[in-house]
Amino acid sequence: MNDDFYMNLAINEAWKYQILTYPNPAVGCVILDKNGKILSIEAHKQAGKAHAEVNAVKKALQVLNPNLIFPKEDDKIYEFIIKHHNNLLKNSKAYVTLEPCSHYGKTPPCANLLKEIGISEVVIGYEDKSDLAKGGANLLKEANINVKFGILKDRCFELLEPFLMWQRGNFSFLKLGMSINGVVSGGIITNLDSRKMVHKLREKIDLLVIGGNTVRVDRPTLDTRLINNGKNPDIFIYSKKQNFDKSIPLFGVENRKVTISNDIKLIKNYKLCMFEGGENLLNNLPNFVSHILIFSSTSFMNRKAINADVKIQKLFSFDMKDNFYIWYKIKS
């Protein structure tokens, strides 16, 4: 199989953690042994936890030596690998969707890790242009490691784009729960897996934007009760009218700021925003909302479907038992 095949595996693994890695970018990494056998397909999963490369090297070593007992703390894995890799990954090959980092942040630089384990080639999807992280490829090249750039660059850019938008000030996306035939309202559409994933997203975002009509009709809580110890997001009710029944559960959630306004510019004070709603919101999306995430049930429902005229581009889909979700980018 060619480089595209392995880079695709890394990209798809990383997409599973899109948004969940904030304030870090979603990154995937695949490691092949010296004979070209796949040892690991991993991703960065959460800020403060191991980078994609560290997870992939760890998994690869576990495959080659199942007796190796890794420390439970993610921040000790890097040092453990440096001490115990035992040249098992000598002349292996790595595929990374983003140039490996070269700076000491919460974790030591991944480029250095790849050098230390004796990797012979690193295939990079997208060049890291950030001042903090760039230089990983140079560090590798100086160690005589073969570096290849630009494999599936467009798909790697798509994966990184939400993070780049966030870095420039704001990343906003619309989340919809939908039946196969476009029904988004009138009762619960999606299953528990989908709703748990939505609660995970709510924990990561800075602001949840919701239409005034949805608040009045659905009387939602908009919390993160389906996941443990989830932080509840601030709420922006997009509405001209200021009067809402304050017994609607969302107003009773602790440690939450609720803004009621139709001044969409206020939203851009927040960097990572998820819009939740239906037809009204889809047809009145601010132009800075760039992506749509659709959670889909696998049933046709006998209710009115959402109506709109919006062109989108499919980026990634993921199956969860009898539901699936798809990330789309809105075409301008």
Next chain:
Amino acid sequence: MNDDFYMNLAINEAWKYQILTYPNPAVGCVILDKNGKILSIEAHKQAGKAHAEVNAVKKALQVLNPNLIFPKEDDKIYEFIIKHHNNLLKNSKAYVTLEPCSHYGKTPPCANLLKEIGISEVVIGYEDKSDLAKGGANLLKEANINVKFGILKDRCFELLEPFLMWQRGNFSFLKLGMSINGVVSGGIITNLDSRKMVHKLREKIDLLVIGGNTVRVDRPTLDTRLINNGKNPDIFIYSKKQNFDKSIPLFGVENRKVTISNDIKLIKNYKLCMFEGGENLLNNLPNFVSHILIFSSTSFMNRKAINADVKIQKLFSFDMKDNFYIWYKIKS
């Protein structure tokens, strides 16, 4: 990576040719070299052409020796491999979604091919219970090849199920072209890639079933003009009323039988049937229609969506530029 990972690659490759292989089943095959590197991911693509195993062995040999010039005729590849494999695939490993065949049909038996090239292990998803083909695993075992059964058996069964239904008398599925928000009518929904794929399916089926209302409103041709030399399917117009304007293009297609009836039992005289239609057909599907194939555009459209109450199970999805299609099974 474990057996599931590689079997999944074989399954997904085979699904791309679902229906197109008729009257043969869809089968996929992955070959790893002796070190576990993926050499090929292939499928059976068309009846009379090479089986999945032959395609996979051919591709694997091409990877290992790019100078090997294979004959263009598919029926000569088997013999060519036997003569020229040069032990390049000694101790390699194969994943096959269906037990390799052991009979001399249009092509010699695949089990024998795997034996001849010196493969050391064959992982089989689904046991072939047909009188004609069964015995492949025994042939392999007698040659001291390691045989493993039942990896991702359920997914391998799903892949094979349309063929098994067809063998028992009838496989019928509903094809829909749909926008993201469930619009299926009122003009062209899907792109040229989707429509070409539909024409490929029309070439393979024995009967195309369409609702009377769709015939009157859309005045379709229902031919295979988007692919070269396509055979045009017989048509069954599902309608109580017998009177149709015979200038509707479908009546003018040569070498075609058109039946107009509301006796759904007549359809079961045909073994492989595709239903094309919209809301009316979906809500009046005969109970022997077991699957739904949805071609999806990537746009929300400002028209009325299809309405129904049907639960389905997602089996496989495939991207085609800005369209994608998904195979579903109807839940009973």
